[in-house]
Amino acid sequence: MPAILAIALAALALSLIMTLAWLAVTRGAKSGWIDATWSFATGGAGVMLALAPVAWPADPARQWLVAGLAAAWSLRLGVHIAVRTARGGDDPRYAALRREWGDSWRSELFKFLQIQAAAALLLAVTIFLAARNPAAGLTWTDALGALILLGAVAGEALADGQLKRFRDNPDNKGSVCDTGLWGLSRHPNYFFQWLGWTGYAVIAIGAEGGYPWGWAALAGPAFMYWILVYASGIPPLEAHMLRERGDAYRAYQRRVNAFWPGPQRDQ
Template identity: 55%
Template sequence: MSVLQFIFLAAVVGLLLSAIMTAAWQAQRTTGHTGWIDVFWTFGVGGVAVVASLIPLSVPHAPSARQIVVAVLIALWSLRLGGHILVRTREAGDDPRYRDLIKQWGASANLRMLLQLQSQAAVGLILALSVALAAHNPREGLGAVDLLGIALLVGALAGEAVSDWQLRRFKSDPGNRGRICEEGFWSLSRHPNYFFEWLCWLAYPLIAIDLTGANPLGWIALLAPACMYWVLVYVSGIPPLEEHMLRSRGAQFRRLQARTRPFFPFPKR
């Protein structure tokens, strides 16, 4: 992929994601359910990244094995996570993180939410371009590093799916009402689903980077895990969710904070 091709692809992907997140803004306004925001984002990023992976960059040609594998991987991510969020949204409707923001913003909530969702489109742009750089790596065939990236992503998807299932099962038990899940992966960290989500995005730099220099733009794919870590740990993931948990669970959640790590599943000393 040349620099000009990359710039053109970035412009197209950026415009598509901006439009998708504008539609998400309108959907949450119309329905009153903020949970639709992440449904639009996940399916939008996945769908755009699949197209960016498979599209020929020069003369038309059939997608390579690498392009097909990468497109399948991002599609699996999007369908798994998007499907989970869709079910959650249809049951609960609201996402407490967004609802809390709307309350804080008051009269300016509509405009600030639109700007917030455009910033999420920018995050999606970084992720989708990282996927495209992996798909369009000119290295022939799938080598050991590629297989490592594939295995990492599949394992991370499985870990995130198990985390979500464990939490869903815990919440479905009426006896756990008002309690905090500390079962399975949730005994190792406060947000194991976020940890596994971050691991997914480490796979694409492995596939995109070519140490021989054949794909110099591939190093840009490192922005995907860096950006996802920043978003999950410092911006829209852990901070607003833990603020909500402190308000709703109080001392119980503070005790959990004292004995577990927020992100990495390592014992807290």
């Protein structure tokens, strides 16, 4: 199978899956299911592309390593969002978009989710490029990339767990979580989300750096950084937190970095 055909099939599958998510939400499902669906779909497309029988040289051990890493990331994040959605209310980011879009929210949401499908394809291709590094045998860059990605998955899970425990404590109602990793970054889960994609780039580029397509895998972490820091990640979430927490969140913004972990500043 030509690689371009496998990528085209992944693109079609992602578009159809996000269309199904759109149908569910327009018929009353919680908008949080969108992100759970996206997480599972992105990981699934990445696994499929990593293992697809395409005419592209690759080491089978690396293919399975990358596919396993993609599956671990996807399942951890997807299950976390699914559980959170099942237990909670509507996602405030999508609720804000619906208010902004007004009567045309259905058509605007459809376009938005197709953009998400395109973003998922770019990330799945990043996984594909890592899996298809043609170097024979696993090398130290495969181990480093795997450690980065597994560390990022663990870090994101730790951040999510700390936030959940904070919110589950009734004494913290109306307060801003600034303990643990949340005292080093206002969005440690987003930081670790971005960090994981650098792991695929390390595997794709390899020890010698002689695989030209491997350098293209840097598009994955670059795109994830942009979308988290400047687009659909931090900006709408912080706008929601400012509405909900007001001056307490403004004080938190002054003390703690938005994305990169670091020591708190004096106010």
